[in-house]
Amino acid sequence: MNVPFVSFKPLEKELDADLRAAFERVYQRSWYIEGQEDEAFEKAFAAYCGSEHCVGCGNGLDALMLVLKALGVGEGDEVLVPSNTYIATALAVTYTGATPVFVEPDIRTYDLDPARLEAALTPKTKAVMPVHLYGQPCDMDPIMAFAGAHGLFVVEDCAQAHGATYHGQRIGTFGDAAGFSFYPGKNLGALGDAGAVVTNNRDLAEKVRALGNYGSDYKYHHVYQGNNSRLDELQAAFLAAKLPHLDRMNQDRRRIAARYLDEIHNPQLTLPYILPGTEPVWHIFAVRCRKRDELAAYLADKGIATNKHYPIPMHLQGAYASLGIPKGALPIAEEISATQLSLPMFYGMTDDEVSYVVDALNAFS
16 A cells, blocks of 8 residues: 555545636636735635734745734844744744744654743843644743743744644734745645735734735835735635635544554654643644654555654754754754654545554554
8 A cells, every 4th residue: 555645635626626616716807916815815714713814925934024024023133933843934033134043842742842931032032933833732821921021022833733722722813923834735725835924913914914015005105125925816715715624624634643643552653742732733743763764764665655844953954054053952853853754644544544554653663
Protein backbone atom coordinates (compact mmCIF):
# COMPACT_ATOMS: atom_id res chain seq x y z
CA MET A 1 0.00 0.00 0.00
CA ASN A 2 1.13 3.57 -0.72
CA VAL A 3 0.07 6.27 1.75
CA PRO A 4 0.78 9.89 0.72
CA PHE A 5 1.82 12.46 3.28
CA VAL A 6 -1.06 14.63 2.14
CA SER A 7 -3.75 14.35 -0.50
CA PHE A 8 -6.26 16.93 -1.68
CA LYS A 9 -8.23 14.43 -3.75
CA PRO A 10 -10.91 13.36 -1.23
CA LEU A 11 -12.01 16.92 -0.49
CA GLU A 12 -11.68 18.16 -4.06
CA LYS A 13 -13.84 15.26 -5.25
CA GLU A 14 -16.55 16.19 -2.75
CA LEU A 15 -16.40 19.92 -3.52
CA ASP A 16 -15.77 19.69 -7.24
CA ALA A 17 -19.06 21.31 -8.25
CA ASP A 18 -18.74 24.08 -5.64
CA LEU A 19 -15.16 24.93 -6.65
CA ARG A 20 -16.02 25.00 -10.34
CA ALA A 21 -19.03 27.20 -9.62
CA ALA A 22 -16.79 29.58 -7.65
CA PHE A 23 -14.44 29.86 -10.61
CA GLU A 24 -17.27 30.47 -13.06
CA ARG A 25 -18.80 33.10 -10.82
CA VAL A 26 -15.56 35.09 -10.69
CA TYR A 27 -14.75 34.54 -14.35
CA GLN A 28 -18.17 35.66 -15.52
CA ARG A 29 -18.05 38.75 -13.32
CA SER A 30 -14.62 39.78 -14.69
CA TRP A 31 -13.60 41.40 -11.39
CA TYR A 32 -10.47 39.89 -9.90
CA ILE A 33 -9.19 42.10 -7.05
CA GLU A 34 -11.03 43.60 -4.05
CA GLY A 35 -14.55 42.66 -5.05
CA GLN A 36 -17.64 40.88 -3.79
CA GLU A 37 -15.94 37.53 -3.21
CA ASP A 38 -13.23 39.03 -1.04
CA GLU A 39 -15.74 40.99 0.98
CA ALA A 40 -17.98 37.95 1.49
CA PHE A 41 -15.13 35.67 2.56
CA GLU A 42 -13.69 38.23 4.96
CA LYS A 43 -17.07 38.59 6.64
CA ALA A 44 -17.57 34.82 6.85
CA PHE A 45 -14.08 34.07 8.16
CA ALA A 46 -14.27 36.80 10.79
CA ALA A 47 -17.56 35.31 12.00
CA TYR A 48 -16.07 31.82 12.01
CA CYS A 49 -13.14 32.93 14.14
CA GLY A 50 -15.32 35.01 16.45
CA SER A 51 -13.57 38.21 15.46
CA GLU A 52 -14.90 41.61 14.41
CA HIS A 53 -12.71 42.13 11.36
CA CYS A 54 -10.87 40.14 8.71
CA VAL A 55 -8.54 41.57 6.07
CA GLY A 56 -7.47 39.31 3.22
CA CYS A 57 -3.90 39.46 1.94
CA GLY A 58 -1.49 37.62 -0.30
CA ASN A 59 -0.14 34.97 2.09
CA GLY A 60 0.49 34.12 5.72
CA LEU A 61 3.90 35.78 5.92
CA ASP A 62 2.44 39.05 4.67
CA ALA A 63 -0.39 38.78 7.18
CA LEU A 64 2.05 38.73 10.08
CA MET A 65 4.30 41.40 8.61
CA LEU A 66 1.41 43.77 7.89
CA VAL A 67 0.08 43.42 11.44
CA LEU A 68 3.48 44.16 12.96
CA LYS A 69 3.90 47.19 10.70
CA ALA A 70 0.42 48.40 11.57
CA LEU A 71 1.26 48.13 15.27
CA GLY A 72 4.32 50.30 14.75
CA VAL A 73 6.92 47.56 15.21
CA GLY A 74 10.11 48.54 13.42
CA GLU A 75 13.82 49.22 13.56
CA GLY A 76 15.27 49.00 17.06
CA ASP A 77 12.41 46.82 18.36
CA GLU A 78 12.51 43.17 19.36
CA VAL A 79 9.76 40.57 18.97
CA LEU A 80 9.74 37.34 20.97
CA VAL A 81 9.13 34.34 18.70
CA PRO A 82 9.47 30.59 19.28
CA SER A 83 12.81 29.05 18.35
CA ASN A 84 10.98 26.12 16.79
CA THR A 85 8.69 27.19 13.94
CA TYR A 86 8.67 27.79 10.22
CA ILE A 87 11.00 30.62 9.23
CA ALA A 88 8.12 32.81 7.99
CA THR A 89 7.40 33.77 11.61
CA ALA A 90 10.85 35.27 12.03
CA LEU A 91 10.91 36.76 8.54
CA ALA A 92 7.76 38.73 9.29
CA VAL A 93 9.65 40.42 12.13
CA THR A 94 12.77 40.98 10.03
CA TYR A 95 10.82 42.61 7.20
CA THR A 96 9.62 45.35 9.59
CA GLY A 97 13.21 46.18 10.50
CA ALA A 98 12.83 44.68 13.98
CA THR A 99 14.82 41.77 15.42
CA PRO A 100 13.36 38.33 16.21
CA VAL A 101 14.39 36.99 19.61
CA PHE A 102 14.11 33.22 19.81
CA VAL A 103 12.43 31.71 22.87
CA GLU A 104 12.55 27.97 23.44
CA PRO A 105 9.35 25.87 23.22
CA ASP A 106 7.78 23.42 25.60
CA ILE A 107 9.16 20.18 24.19
CA ARG A 108 5.89 18.38 24.97
CA THR A 109 3.74 20.63 22.78
CA TYR A 110 6.41 22.21 20.51
CA ASP A 111 4.76 25.57 21.25
CA LEU A 112 6.27 28.66 22.84
CA ASP A 113 6.98 28.08 26.54
CA PRO A 114 5.42 30.95 28.54
CA ALA A 115 7.79 30.27 31.44
CA ARG A 116 10.76 31.32 29.30
CA LEU A 117 9.42 34.67 28.13
CA GLU A 118 10.58 36.70 31.14
CA ALA A 119 14.22 35.78 30.60
CA ALA A 120 14.05 36.99 26.99
CA LEU A 121 12.52 40.37 27.85
CA THR A 122 14.59 43.52 27.24
CA PRO A 123 13.77 47.24 27.07
CA LYS A 124 13.55 46.79 23.29
CA THR A 125 10.84 44.09 23.42
CA LYS A 126 7.68 45.34 21.76
CA ALA A 127 5.64 42.22 20.95
CA VAL A 128 5.22 38.50 21.45
CA MET A 129 4.33 36.22 18.56
CA PRO A 130 3.05 32.81 19.74
CA VAL A 131 2.73 30.19 16.99
CA HIS A 132 0.01 27.56 17.28
CA LEU A 133 2.36 25.05 15.72
CA TYR A 134 1.08 21.91 14.00
CA GLY A 135 -2.47 22.98 14.94
CA GLN A 136 -1.77 22.74 18.70
CA PRO A 137 -3.02 25.83 20.57
CA CYS A 138 -0.47 27.69 22.65
CA ASP A 139 -1.03 28.21 26.38
CA MET A 140 -2.52 31.65 25.86
CA ASP A 141 -3.50 32.65 29.42
CA PRO A 142 0.07 33.01 30.75
CA ILE A 143 1.24 34.51 27.45
CA MET A 144 -1.45 37.18 27.61
CA ALA A 145 -0.72 37.82 31.30
CA PHE A 146 2.98 38.30 30.54
CA ALA A 147 2.23 40.64 27.64
CA GLY A 148 -0.23 42.64 29.71
CA ALA A 149 2.20 43.01 32.59
CA HIS A 150 4.86 44.44 30.28
CA GLY A 151 2.73 46.42 27.84
CA LEU A 152 3.52 44.22 24.85
CA PHE A 153 1.52 43.53 21.71
CA VAL A 154 0.47 39.94 21.02
CA VAL A 155 0.28 38.77 17.41
CA GLU A 156 -0.85 35.17 17.00
CA ASP A 157 0.60 33.10 14.16
CA CYS A 158 -2.34 30.88 13.25
CA ALA A 159 -0.98 29.61 9.93
CA GLN A 160 -1.41 25.97 10.96
CA ALA A 161 -4.36 26.11 13.33
CA HIS A 162 -7.58 27.17 11.60
CA GLY A 163 -10.43 26.33 13.96
CA ALA A 164 -8.38 25.19 16.96
CA THR A 165 -9.68 26.27 20.38
CA TYR A 166 -8.22 27.16 23.76
CA HIS A 167 -10.73 26.76 26.62
CA GLY A 168 -13.55 26.95 24.09
CA GLN A 169 -12.33 30.11 22.34
CA ARG A 170 -11.03 30.08 18.78
CA ILE A 171 -7.36 30.80 18.47
CA GLY A 172 -6.63 34.06 16.70
CA THR A 173 -8.90 36.05 19.00
CA PHE A 174 -6.69 36.40 22.08
CA GLY A 175 -4.05 38.90 20.98
CA ASP A 176 -4.17 42.27 19.25
CA ALA A 177 -4.43 40.48 15.91
CA ALA A 178 -3.64 37.18 14.22
CA GLY A 179 -2.26 36.09 10.88
CA PHE A 180 -3.57 33.10 8.93
CA SER A 181 -2.14 31.32 5.92
CA PHE A 182 -4.34 29.65 3.33
CA TYR A 183 -1.50 27.89 1.52
CA PRO A 184 -3.05 24.88 -0.26
CA GLY A 185 -1.84 22.35 2.30
CA LYS A 186 -3.39 24.13 5.29
CA ASN A 187 -6.55 22.89 7.01
CA LEU A 188 -8.35 25.66 5.13
CA GLY A 189 -6.38 25.95 1.93
CA ALA A 190 -6.81 28.02 -1.19
CA LEU A 191 -5.83 26.79 -4.65
CA GLY A 192 -2.79 29.04 -4.51
CA ASP A 193 -1.25 31.47 -2.02
CA ALA A 194 -3.53 33.48 0.24
CA GLY A 195 -3.68 34.80 3.78
CA ALA A 196 -5.68 36.95 6.18
CA VAL A 197 -5.50 39.05 9.32
CA VAL A 198 -8.22 38.93 11.97
CA THR A 199 -8.61 41.47 14.75
CA ASN A 200 -11.21 43.15 16.94
CA ASN A 201 -9.57 46.54 16.44
CA ARG A 202 -11.23 48.48 13.62
CA ASP A 203 -8.44 51.04 13.30
CA LEU A 204 -5.83 48.31 13.15
CA ALA A 205 -7.81 46.44 10.48
CA GLU A 206 -8.10 49.57 8.36
CA LYS A 207 -4.37 50.25 8.65
CA VAL A 208 -3.54 46.64 7.72
CA ARG A 209 -5.79 46.92 4.67
CA ALA A 210 -4.14 50.16 3.60
CA LEU A 211 -0.63 48.79 4.14
CA GLY A 212 -1.48 45.79 1.97
CA ASN A 213 -2.81 48.05 -0.77
CA TYR A 214 0.32 50.13 -1.48
CA GLY A 215 -0.34 52.15 1.67
CA SER A 216 -3.51 53.53 0.11
CA ASP A 217 -6.75 54.20 1.97
CA TYR A 218 -8.46 55.07 -1.31
CA LYS A 219 -7.33 55.04 -4.91
CA TYR A 220 -4.21 57.08 -5.63
CA HIS A 221 -4.14 58.40 -2.06
CA HIS A 222 -1.20 56.87 -0.19
CA VAL A 223 -0.95 57.36 3.56
CA TYR A 224 1.83 54.83 4.21
CA GLN A 225 4.75 53.22 2.41
CA GLY A 226 2.84 50.01 1.90
CA ASN A 227 3.06 46.68 0.13
CA ASN A 228 1.12 44.91 -2.59
CA SER A 229 -0.57 42.06 -0.72
CA ARG A 230 -4.24 41.52 -1.41
CA LEU A 231 -6.48 38.45 -1.42
CA ASP A 232 -7.61 37.99 -5.01
CA GLU A 233 -11.23 37.28 -5.87
CA LEU A 234 -10.62 33.78 -7.19
CA GLN A 235 -8.88 32.54 -4.06
CA ALA A 236 -11.51 34.23 -1.88
CA ALA A 237 -14.23 32.38 -3.79
CA PHE A 238 -12.46 29.04 -3.37
CA LEU A 239 -11.96 29.66 0.35
CA ALA A 240 -15.60 30.64 0.78
CA ALA A 241 -16.61 27.34 -0.82
CA LYS A 242 -14.42 25.39 1.59
CA LEU A 243 -15.07 27.32 4.81
CA PRO A 244 -18.48 25.74 5.62
CA HIS A 245 -16.75 22.35 5.62
CA LEU A 246 -13.78 23.32 7.82
CA ASP A 247 -15.15 21.98 11.10
CA ARG A 248 -16.04 18.70 9.42
CA MET A 249 -12.59 18.47 7.87
CA ASN A 250 -10.96 19.19 11.24
CA GLN A 251 -13.09 16.55 12.92
CA ASP A 252 -11.86 14.01 10.40
CA ARG A 253 -8.28 14.93 11.28
CA ARG A 254 -9.16 14.37 14.93
CA ARG A 255 -10.43 10.91 14.02
CA ILE A 256 -7.05 10.07 12.50
CA ALA A 257 -5.11 11.62 15.38
CA ALA A 258 -7.17 9.72 17.94
CA ARG A 259 -6.29 6.45 16.28
CA TYR A 260 -2.60 7.35 16.15
CA LEU A 261 -2.64 8.31 19.83
CA ASP A 262 -4.54 5.20 20.89
CA GLU A 263 -2.88 2.61 18.69
CA ILE A 264 0.80 3.57 18.31
CA HIS A 265 2.65 1.78 21.08
CA ASN A 266 6.26 1.78 19.96
CA PRO A 267 8.38 3.00 22.92
CA GLN A 268 10.89 4.52 20.49
CA LEU A 269 8.31 7.13 19.50
CA THR A 270 7.25 10.17 21.52
CA LEU A 271 3.67 11.05 20.65
CA PRO A 272 2.12 14.54 20.79
CA TYR A 273 0.97 15.96 24.11
CA ILE A 274 -2.38 17.76 24.23
CA LEU A 275 -2.48 20.71 26.59
CA PRO A 276 -5.54 20.47 28.87
CA GLY A 277 -8.37 22.71 27.74
CA THR A 278 -7.25 22.76 24.12
CA GLU A 279 -8.72 21.22 21.00
CA PRO A 280 -6.05 20.84 18.31
CA VAL A 281 -6.86 20.61 14.62
CA TRP A 282 -3.87 18.42 13.69
CA HIS A 283 -2.47 20.24 10.71
CA ILE A 284 0.59 18.09 11.41
CA PHE A 285 0.81 14.92 13.49
CA ALA A 286 4.39 15.04 14.75
CA VAL A 287 6.24 12.28 16.54
CA ARG A 288 9.81 12.29 17.80
CA CYS A 289 12.29 9.46 17.40
CA ARG A 290 16.02 9.24 18.14
CA LYS A 291 16.34 7.22 14.95
CA ARG A 292 14.27 9.69 12.94
CA ASP A 293 16.11 9.33 9.64
CA GLU A 294 16.12 5.53 9.86
CA LEU A 295 12.39 5.60 10.66
CA ALA A 296 11.68 7.85 7.68
CA ALA A 297 13.63 5.55 5.36
CA TYR A 298 11.89 2.48 6.79
CA LEU A 299 8.45 4.02 6.22
CA ALA A 300 9.41 5.15 2.72
CA ASP A 301 10.35 1.55 1.86
CA LYS A 302 6.82 0.57 2.88
CA GLY A 303 5.28 3.27 0.68
CA ILE A 304 4.47 5.65 3.55
CA ALA A 305 5.38 9.28 2.91
CA THR A 306 6.54 11.49 5.79
CA ASN A 307 8.01 14.95 6.27
CA LYS A 308 10.41 16.69 8.67
CA HIS A 309 9.20 19.95 10.26
CA TYR A 310 11.78 21.53 10.44
CA PRO A 311 15.18 19.83 10.00
CA ILE A 312 17.32 22.96 10.46
CA PRO A 313 16.35 25.33 13.29
CA MET A 314 16.13 29.00 12.39
CA HIS A 315 19.14 30.13 14.40
CA LEU A 316 21.35 27.73 12.41
CA GLN A 317 20.03 28.85 9.02
CA GLY A 318 22.22 31.10 6.90
CA ALA A 319 19.39 33.61 6.83
CA TYR A 320 19.93 34.29 10.54
CA ALA A 321 23.68 33.77 10.84
CA SER A 322 23.97 37.52 11.50
CA LEU A 323 22.33 37.00 14.91
CA GLY A 324 25.42 35.06 15.97
CA ILE A 325 23.55 32.34 17.85
CA PRO A 326 25.85 29.28 18.05
CA LYS A 327 24.87 25.65 17.84
CA GLY A 328 23.89 24.41 21.28
CA ALA A 329 22.48 27.76 22.40
CA LEU A 330 18.88 26.65 21.77
CA PRO A 331 19.00 22.95 22.62
CA ILE A 332 15.25 22.28 22.66
CA ALA A 333 14.76 23.63 19.14
CA GLU A 334 17.79 21.62 18.02
CA GLU A 335 16.45 18.47 19.68
CA ILE A 336 13.09 18.82 17.95
CA SER A 337 14.72 19.54 14.59
CA ALA A 338 16.84 16.40 14.88
CA THR A 339 14.10 14.02 16.00
CA GLN A 340 10.73 15.25 14.65
CA LEU A 341 8.89 13.30 11.94
CA SER A 342 5.45 14.16 10.55
CA LEU A 343 3.11 11.28 9.74
CA PRO A 344 0.46 11.19 7.00
CA MET A 345 -2.48 13.39 7.99
CA PHE A 346 -5.19 14.64 5.64
CA TYR A 347 -8.95 14.84 5.30
CA GLY A 348 -10.36 11.63 3.87
CA MET A 349 -7.50 9.37 4.92
CA THR A 350 -9.05 5.90 5.07
CA ASP A 351 -9.12 3.59 8.07
CA ASP A 352 -7.06 1.07 6.10
CA GLU A 353 -4.41 3.71 5.43
CA VAL A 354 -4.30 4.66 9.12
CA SER A 355 -4.03 1.00 10.13
CA TYR A 356 -1.19 0.45 7.67
CA VAL A 357 0.76 3.39 9.10
CA VAL A 358 0.11 2.31 12.71
CA ASP A 359 1.17 -1.28 12.05
CA ALA A 360 4.35 -0.15 10.32
CA LEU A 361 5.26 2.17 13.19
CA ASN A 362 4.64 -0.48 15.81
CA ALA A 363 6.85 -2.93 13.90
CA PHE A 364 9.80 -0.49 13.65
CA SER A 365 12.84 -1.44 15.68
